[in-house]
Amino acid sequence: MSGLTWKRNLELTLDRRRSFFQGRMHDGILATLPVRLDAEQAWSTFERKWGTYQEGQTRPFPGNEEIFERFVIGLEQRGQVEDDWLPVVYSILDAGESMVGGMFGKPMRFIHRRRNALFSKAETVLTDYSQLPSLSFSLGSPWTQRFLSIQDYFEEHADGNFAQHPCLTIDALNFAVEMRGATQAYLDLYEHPDELRGLMEIGLDYNVRFQEAQMARIAPPADGCFVWLGDWVPFPSAVSLSVDAYVICSVRHYAEFGFEYHRRLIEHFGRGLMHFHCNRTDLAAEVAKLPGLALLQFGGDTRDPVPDIDRVPEMRRAVGEIPLQVACSLREFQTRLAERRLLPNVWYTIGGEALSPDEANGLAEKVRAYRA
Numbered sequence: 001m002s003g004l005t006w007k008r009n010l011e012l013t014l015d016r017r018r019s020f021f022q023g024r025m026h027d028g029i030l031a032t033l034p035v036r037l038d039a040e041q042a043w044s045t046f047e048r049k050w051g052t053y054q055e056g057q058t059r060p061f062p063g064n065e066e067i068f069e070r071f072v073i074g075l076e077q078r079g080q081v082e083d084d085w086l087p088v089v090y091s092i093l094d095a096g097e098s099m100v101g102g103m104f105g106k107p108m109r110f111i112h113r114r115r116n117a118l119f120s121k122a123e124t125v126l127t128d129y130s131q132l133p134s135l136s137f138s139l140g141s142p143w144t145q146r147f148l149s150i151q152d153y154f155e156e157h158a159d160g161n162f163a164q165h166p167c168l169t170i171d172a173l174n175f176a177v178e179m180r181g182a183t184q185a186y187l188d189l190y191e192h193p194d195e196l197r198g199l200m201e202i203g204l205d206y207n208v209r210f211q212e213a214q215m216a217r218i219a220p221p222a223d224g225c226f227v228w229l230g231d232w233v234p235f236p237s238a239v240s241l242s243v244d245a246y247v248i249c250s251v252r253h254y255a256e257f258g259f260e261y262h263r264r265l266i267e268h269f270g271r272g273l274m275h276f277h278c279n280r281t282d283l284a285a286e287v288a289k290l291p292g293l294a295l296l297q298f299g300g301d302t303r304d305p306v307p308d309i310d311r312v313p314e315m316r317r318a319v320g321e322i323p324l325q326v327a328c329s330l331r332e333f334q335t336r337l338a339e340r341r342l343l344p345n346v347w348y349t350i351g352g353e354a355l356s357p358d359e360a361n362g363l364a365e366k367v368r369a370y371r372a
Contacts, residue, residue: 003160004221004232006079006087013084014224016368018234020323020347021294030084030347031367034330036354037074043115046073053112061110061118061146064153067094070115071154075162081357083364084347087162088231091154092147096120100170100178102143103210104135125179129195137206139213151217165226166214166239168275172261173245173253175203185245189253196257204261208268211239229273229297229325238271238294243287247278247301251286259286266292273297279304279311281318288319295347297325307332312343327351337366344372 004010019025050066053059062070071089079087094110094117095102101122102108111119126135138144154164170178176185176199188196215225215237224232228240241262246254266272273295274287284296296319299308309328316324323345330352336342355363 003158004087004163006076006161007085008080009082010086012082012368013086014232014234016084017086017230017232020345021230021233021235023321023323023345025323025345027344027371029342029344029367029370029372031333031364032085032347032349033081033083033360033363034350034352034354035078035081035360036356037077039074039077042073046070052114055112055114057112059110059112059118061108062094064150067091067150068153068157072162077357079162081360081364083360083367086231088226089154089162089164090117090167090228091164092150092167093117094120094150095143095147095167097168097170097174097178098122099143099147099167100175100206101125103141103147103206104137104179105141108143122178124181126199129192129199132195132198132202135199135202137202137209139209144210144213148213148217151214155217155219163221163226163232164218165228165231166211166218168228168240168242169207169211169265171203171207171241171265172200172258173249174242175200175206177245179203182245186249189249189257193257200257200261204264207239207265211269227273229275229295233271233273233294235271235294237269238273239265239269240273240275241265242275242277243283244275244277246283247280251282254283254286259290262287262290266290277301279306279308279315281314284315284318288322293322295323295325299326309333309336309348312346316343316345321345323347325349330355334363337363337370340370340372342370342372 020030075087098120104125106123106125109121224234225237227233227238246258271292271294276296276298278301298315308326325347327349330350333348333350
């Protein structure tokens with residue numbers, strides 16, 4: 001049973017989320033704060049029970065109980081902080097983006113990351129387009145059923161304390177990268193454009209069916225849904241999307257080989273939340289044309305010498321009034337908060353030095369009072 005009882009100020013947080021996603025937070029902000037949790041004993045107990053692997057070591061895929069127990073470490077304690085975070089977890093994150101290859105029948109390999117979800121690798125699915133006619137997705141494939149069983153387990157054991165959301169969609173060029181390999185997928189834009197579009201149609205079918213299978217397992221709240229990037233959003237249904245594979249492409253390539261697939265996904269599910277792993281305003285302006293786009297999360301390009309938070313004004317000009325989500329350091333956030341220099345209608349996800357729960361609650365109070 002899905003629920004959020006581990007969030008202390010749940011109703012206030014949901015009200016703030018409604019204002020943000022419904023376009024009513026004209027002078028306020030949302031903020032997710034970094035919190036220092038007292039969880040070392042719980043981690044030690046977990047590692048004694050489940051054993052340890054070296055960082056980067058190949059390991060078996062964990063069982064549902066192990067995955068569940070890792071996710072709940074510190075989760076109840078984190079819920080006592082009154083920022084805009086919600087206890088909604090990415091329960092099948094261990095599958096990684098390479099889960100696509102596994103669900104289409106290829107062997108998978110999993111790499112250990114200490115106290116974190118695994119990193120996955122799968123063999124290339126489509127080495128030649130002559131194989132395209134025989135390519136299809138089945139909800140009954142072994143890895144598909146394995147990943148869905150994780151969500152079944154979480155629903156059975158969460159006891160209404162926290163919730164989970166479906167995975168990120170992996171469609172269009174992102175899907176082609178997983179099926180063909182990155183280099184070949186980019187070459188396909190020039191060498192096999194028609195076949196590439198055919199592959200993307202298979203990806204669209206896969207994403208719709210796999211998202212629906214996950215949504216059928218996750219009990220929805222009465223007045224919204226659970227989705228990555230937003231945790232909880234005040235819409236009956238929504239999906240998370242990504243333009244990761246397009247950040248090194250021209251806008252024309254997204255317009256011709258991406259936009260329509262995203263538009264159809266959003267049209268099918270109602271709303272879309274976009275993961276935008278760069279600061280390109282030209283690409284953002286094209287993405288912002290998607291009907292039903294409810295959030296654009298941007299930034300994270302380590303090669304960009306300009307901090308993501310300094311890109312907010314130009315990104316706002318590029319996307320209009322679409323709510324934004326951006327990461328910034330704790331020090332920068334606190335400075336701009338005190339100086340009233342944070343732009344409104346933005347969800348700030350704060351990194352850097354972690355705060356104690358009491359310190360975080362003090363800062364969260366200032367966030368709620370902030371007016372631009």
